[in-house]
Amino acid sequence: GAVVSQHPSRVICKSGTSVKIECRSLDFQATTMFWYRQFPKQSLMLMATSNEGSKATYEQGVEKDKFLINHASLTLSTLTVTSAHPEDSSFYICSARWTSGNEQFFGPGTRLTVL
Amino acid sequence: AQKVTQAQTEISVVEKEDVTLDCVYETRDTTYYLFWYKQPPSGELVFLIRRNSFDEQNEISGRYSWNFQKSTSSFNFTITASQVVDSAVYFCALSEGITGGGNKLTFGTGTQLKVEL
Numbered sequence: 080g081a082v083v084s085q086h087p088s089r090v091i092c093k094s095g096t097s098v099k100i101e102c103r104s105l106d107f108q109a110t111t112m113f114w115y116r117q118f119p120k121q122s123l124m125l126m127a128t129s130n131e132g133s134k135a136t137y138e139q140g141v142e143k144d145k146f147l148i149n150h151a152s153l154t155l156s157t158l159t160v161t162s163a164h165p166e167d168s169s170f171y172i173c174s175a176r177w178t179s180g181n182e183q184f185f186g187p188g189t190r191l192t193v194l
Numbered sequence: 195a196q197k198v199t200q201a202q203t204e205i206s207v208v209e210k211e212d213v214t215l216d217c218v219y220e221t222r223d224t225t226y227y228l229f230w231y232k233q234p235p236s237g238e239l240v241f242l243i244r245r246n247s248f249d250e251q252n253e254i255s256g257r258y259s260w261n262f263q264k265s266t267s268s269f270n271f272t273i274t275a276s277q278v279v280d281s282a283v284y285f286c287a288l289s290e291g292i293t294g295g296g297n298k299l300t301f302g303t304g305t306q307l308k309v310e311l
Contacts, residue, residue: 113298113299115299121303121304122285122301122302122303123239123285123301124301125298125299170237172237174299182244183299184241185231185238185239185241187236187237187238188237188238188239190237
């Protein structure tokens with residue numbers, strides 16, 4: 080149990096396009112999902128906290144208009160990178176928290192390359 | 195604010211050697227959770243352990259062991275008789291609050307472990 084999937088696992092896009100990444104909890108309901116970003120050879124940094132049915136909470140320095148987060152159901156959160164640029168190339172990882180709130184589970188990550 | 199420090203950027207050992215990965219944390223909360231994750235080249239995070247701030251008992255799981263010392267704010271990880279498959283980046287992480295690790299995580303910068311034959 081407690082499986083989290085991400086789609087796509089890898090995406091390459093041209094500069095200026097938008098990319099949507101999905102995070103799904105497959106066998107449990109997740110009131111809260113977290114989005115992390117990891118640049119090459121660096122640590123994971125929290126971008127935003129996504130709560131089902133409400134607006135996401137962004138960490139300082141993360142542009143909410145550029146990284147659109149939608150958490151429309153208890154099993155799905157999406158991150159859309161709008162007008163992507165090469166500096167947005169990174170590994171994006173989501174995690175999902177059980178509704179009981181006492182544990183979170185990570186997805187396998189999405190590697191975004193912007194040309 | 196919470197902070198996790200992994201001072202060792204990269205460690206290289208020869209197979210069968212023991213190796214300890216250091217983790218020092220900072221938090222103002224009295225209730226918090228500490229984690230270790232393994233990240234192989236594929237990128238997927240592999241959960242290794244979760245420890246709450248009220249449980250200072252050391253833990254052993256096979257070749258892995260963890261030493262939690264609140265007095266020094268450290269949560270070190272030792273691999274005994276290392277193997278090539280242990281080669282990965284290891285992250286220590288901290289979650290504040292009472293929800294068992296269900297809050298946002300602050301990660302350390304990671305330690306790249308290379309185990310060679």
